[in-house]
Structures are given as C-alpha cells and as structure tokens.
Amino acid sequence: MKFLYAIVTCLYFAAVFMAVTSQPSGYKWTPNFHRELNKQICPGTNKKLSRKAGERDHYELLRKQFENCTFVNGNLELTFVENANWDLSFLQNIREVTGYVLIVFVFTEHIPLNNLQIIRGQTLYSHPDDGVGKYSLYVAKNGDVGSNVGLRSLGLEKLGEILNGEVAFINNPYLCHVDTIAWDDLITGPMRGPPQIDIAAPGSCAACHPDCNGHCWGPRKTQCQSLTKLNCAEQCRRGRCYGPNALDCCHQSCAAGCSGPLDTDCYACRNFNNSGTCVDKCPPLEIYIPNEFKLSSNPYGKYTYGSTCINECPAHLLKDRSHGACVRECSPGYMADDGNFCVSCIGPCPKACDGGEVTAANIEQFRDCTVINGVINILDKAFKGYVE
Numbered sequence: 001m002k003f004l005y006a007i008v009t010c011l012y013f014a015a016v017f018m019a020v021t022s023q024p025s026g027y028k029w030t031p032n033f034h035r036e037l038n039k040q041i042c043p044g045t046n047k048k049l050s051r052k053a054g055e056r057d058h059y060e061l062l063r064k065q066f067e068n069c070t071f072v073n074g075n076l077e078l079t080f081v082e083n084a085n086w087d088l089s090f091l092q093n094i095r096e097v098t099g100y101v102l103i104v105f106v107f108t109e110h111i112p113l114n115n116l117q118i119i120r121g122q123t124l125y126s127h128p129d130d131g132v133g134k135y136s137l138y139v140a141k142n143g144d145v146g147s148n149v150g151l152r153s154l155g156l157e158k159l160g161e162i163l164n165g166e167v168a169f170i171n172n173p174y175l176c177h178v179d180t181i182a183w184d185d186l187i188t189g190p191m192r193g194p195p196q197i198d199i200a201a202p203g204s205c206a207a208c209h210p211d212c213n214g215h216c217w218g219p220r221k222t223q224c225q226s227l228t229k230l231n232c233a234e235q236c237r238r239g240r241c242y243g244p245n246a247l248d249c250c251h252q253s254c255a256a257g258c259s260g261p262l263d264t265d266c267y268a269c270r271n272f273n274n275s276g277t278c279v280d281k282c283p284p285l286e287i288y289i290p291n292e293f294k295l296s297s298n299p300y301g302k303y304t305y306g307s308t309c310i311n312e313c314p315a316h317l318l319k320d321r322s323h324g325a326c327v328r329e330c331s332p333g334y335m336a337d338d339g340n341f342c343v344s345c346i347g348p349c350p351k352a353c354d355g356g357e358v359t360a361a362n363i364e365q366f367r368d369c370t371v372i373n374g375v376i377n378i379l380d381k382a383f384k385g386y387v388e
Contacts, residue, residue, distance in 0.1 A: 356374070
C-alpha cells in the first residue's frame with residue numbers, strides 16, 4: 001500500500017511540473033485575484049450627492065454602512081470625506097457591488113478597494129448635467145489644489161469586470177494611473193467612446209512597473225492590471241480566460257476572470273453565486289415529480305437575493321416562494337403574512353392610505369384602499385371636476 005501511495009504521489013507532482021513548465025517561454029500570467037464565498041451582504045445607498053449630517057457624522061454613517069461588507073447589494077457611494085486623515089480601511093473587504101460606485105469629494109490619498117472584483121451596474125449614476133443614468137463608476141472632484149491634498153490612488157488591482165455602464169474621471173488633480181488602464185478589457189457592455197479621464201498632469205505620476213506592460217493601478221509590481229479578455233485566444237472571445245492558450249477559457253458563467261475552466265473557478269459570477277458555484281439561476285424551491293404529476297419541496301432550493309442564492313432572506317425583505325426570491329414588496333394579489341411570506345390575498349389585498357381631502361386631482365391615490373389612516377373629507381370637486 002505504501003508503495004502504491006508513493007507511485008501516485010510521484011505521478012501527481014510530475015503532472016504539476018509538466019503543467020508549470022509547458023507554458024511558452026517568456027509567458028507571465030499572474031492574475032491579482034482570489035476566490036472566496038460571499039460572507040456579509042450589506043444594502044447599498046442611494047443618496048447621490050446629498051449629505052444630511054455634519055462632516056464627522058457623515059463619515060461615521062459611511063463606516064457603519066459598509067464596515068465588514070463583502071457584497072454591496074446596491075450602490076457604493078463614497079462622498080464628502082474631505083478630511084485627508086480619515087481611515088477608509090472599512091472598505092477593504094468589499095468584493096462586489098451590484099449598482100454603481102460613486103466617489104466624489106474624497107480627499108484621502110488612497111481608497112482601499114483592493115478586493116473589489118466586479119461592478120454590476122444594475123443601477124447607474126446619473127449626473128445632474130446628463131439627466132440619464134449611464135455611469136457605473138464615477139470619480140470626480142477628489143482634490144483641493146490650494147491645500148495640495150486629494151485622491152492619488154484608487155487601489156482597484158483586483159477589479160476584473162464592469163458588466164454595465166460607463167466610467168468617468170473628472171477633476172481629480174492628483175489621481176494617477178487610471179489613464180493606463182485597458183478599459184475595453186474591464187467593460188463588458190458597449191462603450192460609446194473612450195472614458196472621460198481628467199486626472200493628474202502628465203509626468204507627475206510614477207511609471208508602471210515593467211512587468212505590467214503599461215497597464216497598472218500604481219507603480220508596484222502587485223498593482224498591475226490583469227487582462228482576462230484582450231489576451232485571450234480566439235476560442236475564448238465570448239468570455240474570459242486564465243491564460244493565452246485555446247484551452248484556457250473560463251466557464252461561460254464566470255465574470256471578472258477565473259483560475260481554471262470550471263464554474264467553481266470563477267472570481268465572480270455573471271449571473272448567480274450558489275455557494276461558490278456560478279449558475280444561470282438559483283435552484284428552485286420546488287421541483288416537479290414526473291411520475292407523480294406533482295410538485296415537491298426541493299431540499300436544495302434557495303431564494304434569489306441580488307446575484308446570490310441563499311437559504312433564508314434577510315429580515316428586512318419578504319419571501320416570495322412562488323418566484324423563489326427575496327423582495328421588498330409582494331406581487332399584485334399577494335400580501336405579507338406574519339412570517340414575512342407573500343401569500344395570496346382572500347378578497348382585496350390590504351392597502352393602507354393616509355387620509356385627507358379627496359378631489360378629482362388626487363382621487364386615484366385612494367384606489368383599492370382598505371384602511372384609511374386618519375379621516376377623509378370628500379369635496380364636491382371630486383364629483384364636479386377639478387378646475388384651477
């Protein structure tokens with residue numbers, strides 16, 4: 001038995017040696033990614049450029065919102081951090097953002113988003129001058145020329161894919177290296193043109209490390225941009241790759257790159273993450289039994305929450321078993337029961353409405369109300385037609 005074990009061990013290490021030494025001469029492939037399961041899901045924010053607290057209180061709200069988060073279900077909005085000495089290390093665990101990333105009026109030299117792997121862009125930021133949401137990464141006005149303080153490094157070494165939306169860097173007088181990034185490798189969706197990049201003056205930034213081939217997030221060797229699309233063989237052009245050869249394609253369910261060909265080797269999932277396996281949809285809560293012509297509970301079924309498959313919905317959301325999803329509100333014809341499940345209404349679904357005057361102008365607000373909070377006063381205008 002010991003002899004057989006020794007033979008198997010030798011064959012294993014021989015295979016590893018052949019795999020390592022079979023790469024073409026001069027070939028370097030060192031993706032700056034790692035694979036972990038989602039650990040803590042946090043809701044994002046939708047405040048844009050509003051600030052309802054003082055400078056210190058605003059910073060504390062940001063810290064409490066995103067501390068220890070690995071997965072932001074919504075937008076990551078970093079705004080009005082104008083004290084260059086404040087600590088942003090609470091951002092360092094974030095690996096995925098389902099909405100957009102907004103960085104405005106941040107004067108710290110470095111933002112430690114060094115583990116962020118994917119920005120999904122399911123919601124896009126709309127600049128007041130544009131009106132229409134189109135940005136998944138918007139970085140602007142992060143520096144004060146008069147005091148010589150401002151953002152100098154984004155630290156996005158592991159960012160591997162932006163699934164939707166455009167990027168813009170506007171009025172960042174000290175920010176370096178984002179003009180070296182191959183954005184067509186990162187951005188999956190259609191690009192209307194090269195990104196708008198307004199950063200530090202040419203010559204004021206250190207050069208990329210020679211191993212980075214001109215694409216980097218900073219001057220060190222560990223800050224190279226890892227290309228997972230532009231360097232792929234033709235056979236991998238529909239997705240991403242982990243090497244230049246025809247057999248080095250990532251699984252089609254992968255996003256942001258991979259370490260191998262399997263759906264468990266992805267750095268992020270294009271659709272849904274089911275306990276470390278990338279899938280097109282989460283396993284259903286019920287399955288059909290063909291020989292019995294009935295539905296039965298699926299012991300492996302999970303709810304869909306953002307881009308993650310989970311066993312139980314967070315407490316602030318409702319459980320829609322008919323669609324296998326965690327939702328903010330039930331579908332029409334359904335109501336929430338005491339267990340936070342969406343169940344069919346018997347008769348009209350309960351709907352609470354605030355009281356007040358009822359006129360022809362606002363009568364639609366009272367449609368299908370079953371409970372009135374307060375009193376209502378129905379005016380003659382509601383019947384005769386409302387005229388200014």
